Amino acid sequence: MRNSGLPEEPPGPQGRDPQGDDPLERAVWRLRSRACWDDAAALLAPHAAEDPGAALRRTEVLTERCVFTGRGWGTAEDALRAAEALATDDEERGAAACERGHLAYAATLLGVRDRADEARSALGRAAALLAPASPTRPLLNFRRGLIAQHLSENPSDATAAFQRAHAGAAAHGQRLLLSFTWRHVAAMAEHDGKLTEARYGFAESLRIREELGYLIGIAPALASLAAVLPDAEEAARLRAEAGRLVRLLGGVPAWLADRLPPDTAPA
Structure with a gap:
């Protein structure tokens, strides 16, 4: 089930909030939130070996x-296989299965290859492995919701x-x-015609992303909020701001750049 008139959101968050004062985690967060994924992965590589x-x-x-770019699927798959090989307990195996389900879902949604069955199987495996109180379970529930929304249309x-x-x-x-x-x-809520609830939820999403400094996620949040605003002038302002952010990030996210009006699309 897709929302007509609403730009598609990337299929769920990858990674976690910056944690405490750990220098590595903070550095990785700053890089990935500004679309510097190669640099972030390079910082993690020495630790990821073991x-x-x-x-x-x-x-x-x-x-x-x-x-966000539509590129690098093979590299991500290789990294996932390495993570699966290192997992030693149910929490680690369940988290890795959750990532496999997510990667397969993303490839399906973005038209790379139909891996819907793999996505469902992997998320089912994650559900069996993760404890009810696991901190990974909320993300698992979210990803199962994405499959229900976009693949099963339920x-x-x-x-x-x-x-x-x-x-x-x-x-x-x-x-x-x-x-x-x-x-x-x-x-x-927007799909059900509950526009007041939709505006509130989209505004909360935008507020959190701005507070976290999640730069790559701000343009999608602006576009989503603009789609349900009754004030056409304010909606146009938010779309223009989203366009400026996409240009700043070199056309990221690519799926949103393709949906921007010609006068705000990146060069």
Whole structure:
């Protein structure tokens, strides 16, 4: 189920919020949030050789590059296989399965190759491995909602999954994921004609992304909010701002650049 008139969101957050004062995590966050995925992956590479967590984070960074640029699928797949090989317990194996499901879903949604069955199977495996209180479970619920929304076209299942993900992200303090759950809860409200709820959710998604400094995610949030504003002048201002951000980032995200009006499209 797609929302007519609303630019497609990249298929879910890759990676996590910046954690505490860890210099590596902060550096990776700054780079990836500004579309410098190769540099972020290079920072993680020495640690990813032996550390399952670092290997998974590197996979997340490289998958995010695929989603925002449409390139680098083979590199992301190689990184994912390396992360799977390093996983030693159910939490690590479940998180890796969640990433496999996400990569397969993204490739399907963006028309690279139909991997829908692989995506569903991998997310089902993740659900069996992850404990109910696992911090990865909110992300798993969100990704299952994406499949229900975009591949199965089941709005009731999608809404329920997004709501579970939203509650879990709030409980675990996962603000980046919360920005995505707000957006998709809002998209479902827009689909149902509940425009006041949709505007609130899109505005919350934008607010969180701005507070986090998630630069690559701000233009999509601006475009989504603009689509449900009653004030045409304000909507045009937000779309123009989104266009400037896309140009600043060199045409990223590519899927949004293709949907911008000609006067704001990147050169």
